Amino acid sequence: MTAIARVMVAPLRAPTASTRRRRAKPPAIGFVSLGCAKALVDSERILTRLKAEGYAIAPSYEGADLVVVNTCGFLLSARAESLDAIGEALAENGRVIVTGCLGAEPERIKAAHPEVLAVTGPHQTEAVLEAIHAHLPPPHEPFLELVPRHGLKLTPRHYAYLKISEGCRNRCSFCIIPKLRGDLVSRPLPEIMAEAEAMVEAGVKEILVVSQDTAAYGLDRRYERTSWRGEALETRFLDLCRALGRLGMWIRLHYVYPYPHVDAVVPLMAEGVILPYLDIPFQHASPRILAAMRRPADSERMLERIRSWRRVCPELAIRSTFITGFPGETEADFAELLAFLEEARLDRAGCFVYEPIEGAAANLLPDPVPEALAEERRARLMELQERISAERLREKIGRIEPVLIDRCDEEGRTIGRTRFDAPEVDGIVVVEHTEALPAGTILPVRITAAGSHDLIGEPAAAS
Ligand code: SF4
Secondary structure, eight states: OOOOOEEESSOOOOOOHHHHHHOOSSOEEEEEEESSHHHHHHHHHHHHHHHHTTOEEOSSGGGOSEEEEEEOOSSHHHHHHHHHHHHHHHHHTSOEEEEEGGGGOHHHHHHHOTTOSEEOOTTOHHHHHHHHHHHSOOOSSOOGGGSOTTOOOSSOTTEEEEEOEESOSOOOTTOOHHHHHOSOEEOOHHHHHHHHHHHHHTTOOEEEEEOSSGGGTTGGGTTOEEEETTEEEESSHHHHHHHHHTTOSEEEEOSOOOOGGGGGGHHHHHTTSSOSEEEOOOBOOOHHHHHHHTSOOOHHHHHHHHHHHHHHOTTOEEEEEEEESOTTOOHHHHHHHHHHHHHHOOSEEEEEEOOOOTTOGGGGSSOOOOHHHHHHHHHHHHHHHHHHHHHHHHTTTTOEEEEEEEEEOTTSOEEEEOTTOOTTTSOOEEEOSOOOOOTTOEEEEEEEEEOSSOEEEEEGGGO
């Protein structure tokens, strides 16, 4: 489960008569990208194809001949935000094509916004391009050489998301992603590696591996034999991690379902082949609730696995997400979840209140939990996790850590991240006593202080 994020390719403003007159050729597309990192990768693919075909990407509503809205349909709040974004694009520009997860329900979109030109569903790049061609034909001569080999990215130049598969083979009862995006379809390993290499050539320093279920990679391909740069490999999670690790970049794994075979990648983390970081959504810890969620239902065994991972890789950072207020969750189930958190001592955790997504099997379960109670439990969980996260961060004081510089903030402070923090979702390091450094620099930093979420440090050479 991932939180909604909204990316506009550029701030979009209302058109004026003078800017309409100034509108330049070639045909220009405005793009609004909502949702998770997987949706962001879809947006990048569509934008890459559009750019390759010679379209311009408009930085504002007034410069756009047509606007594409890539929607999110996971949570109720995400659906509402998607419908609002479509309404805004219609009001500001008037010519709108909708794609993405909410596009799987065209009647819902047409009911709210009958004026949209076309609706296509999730990961339907060809369909959305066809719709764009129909309503705004491409220019005659595309300038293919203007497009970088790794495609256009909406992330800063020094990190990029790498999507390794589409869809999901699990059937968690609270989730409709498999209905929206279909079953697991893994990309061929050489194709993924070629994209990763192109990212490295383009200056990317950190690759964030994403999918709905990263650890399931290759299962649908029956782990077919393949090769990359002369090395025999199998299309599986472990071989992909090894191959990516050889690029010499920071490789970070997201959305790893807790299968036993995850154990095999932890030694790669201990050896420094990939980052010692696992984003592994546990969702709950009560066996009763996990069974109702149709998730692996043995929290004791899970705790033992976490302990064994830490024996192999003591610096491993684990981030997770949880749901409170799942139907039938009692105070005893919730207490079990809190006890799990106390034991597991995760580095980071997010928590969502259960939402009865239309079409989810969990909606048929008895004993719904009142929203206020679910929210109160979420707050209690986050309060506990804040203490644990702060304790974990304090353990880092005095250590020297490589820090990837992300930016200078508005106060002129240099902001970066350690290997234990992903962009957007985790914490930062404020690096004091340093000149402004270009984004993408990796600097040894001595950690001098810690808060509940973030760290403070200074260049190791200066301390
Ligand atoms: S693992 Fe479960 S929650 Fe995640 S996408 Fe698949 S079905 Fe949904």
